[in-house]
Amino acid sequence: PPGETVTSVTLSPLPDESEESTQRTVELRVPESEATDPADAAATISLLPYTYQNWRDLAFESLPAGESGADPSGDGLANLLAFALGLNPLQPAPQGHPSRPVLIAFERGGASHPALTFTRPLGIQGVEYRLESSDSLDPESWSVAAVIEPVTEDLGDGRQRVTLPHPEPTDDTSRRFLRLKVLLPDDES
Numbered sequence: 001p002p003g004e005t006v007t008s009v010t011l012s013p014l015p016d017e018s019e020e021s022t023q024r025t026v027e028l029r030v031p032e033s034e035a036t037d038p039a040d041a042a043a044t045i046s047l048l049p050y051t052y053q054n055w056r057d058l059a060f061e062s063l064p065a066g067e068s069g070a071d072p073s074g075d076g077l078a079n080l081l082a083f084a085l086g087l088n089p090l091q092p093a094p095q096g097h098p099s100r101p102v103l104i105a106f107e108r109g110g111a112s113h114p115a116l117t118f119t120r121p122l123g124i125q126g127v128e129y130r131l132e133s134s135d136s137l138d139p140e141s142w143s144v145a146a147v148i149e150p151v152t153e154d155l156g157d158g159r160q161r162v163t164l165p166h167p168e169p170t171d172d173t174s175r176r177f178l179r180l181k182v183l184l185p186d187d188e189s
Contacts, residue, residue: 015054032106051126052184055083059090068184084123084182101180102165108148111169116178119159131164131180137177145178 048054052068056079060066069081075092077100082089085099093100099119106115116131132146151163166178 025166049125050121050123052083053126059088071179078128079081080184081180081182084120084124084127086124087116099159103178105170106151106163108163108165113148113165113169114176114178115163115165116180117161118180119155119161121156122158122160126185127185128185129162130182130183131162131166132179133166134177134179135175142179 005099044056049183056066059079064070065072066079069078071078073088073090073092074096076092077085077087079089082093083094087093087097087099101116101118103115104115106113120129131145131147132142134143144165148165148167151165153161155161164180166176168174168176170176
């Protein structure tokens with residue numbers, strides 16, 4: 001509107017049309033008749049692929065706070081996990097936050113399977129989500145669990161809910177712990 005200096009523009013994630021991550025540019029133009037200065041009649045917005053590197057560069061002015069294993073908010077979620085879940089790394093995400101992984105019972109074929117459910121941003125690139133399981137909490141006992149089939153649901157707000165069910169159903173005598181592990185492509189630990 002004429003005379004206003006601030007306008008809000010909503011941009012939805014662009015569909016990923018290829019495996020290649022490319023920068024995309026959008027140009028906004030204000031009719032010259034509405035601009036107070038002709039030089040203010042246009043603005044360019046660069047849309048970067050939603051990768052950990054781009055997110056980190058925007059969120060942090062300096063590394064160590066921006067390292068993937070750092071937790072500057074002190075909420076127990078390392079930066080890489082905060083990125084993968086679409087959280088602000090500088091603000092604590094409290095327990096019960098909808099993006100945090102939650103253990104649920106997933107019903108399939110008449111059996112109850114333990115599963116983790118969480119939300120993540122649509123269009124996120126360059127991370128792998130792994131379900132790991134253990135019969136104890138011994139650090140050496142965790143292994144990658146073969147997921148039955150991930151279940152995803154578009155939430156309509158730029159996020160999707162993901163459920164990763166464990167392939168083995170639970171029974172009254174078994175004990176199983178689950179965790180979500182997020183990896184960058186070069187990190188196989």
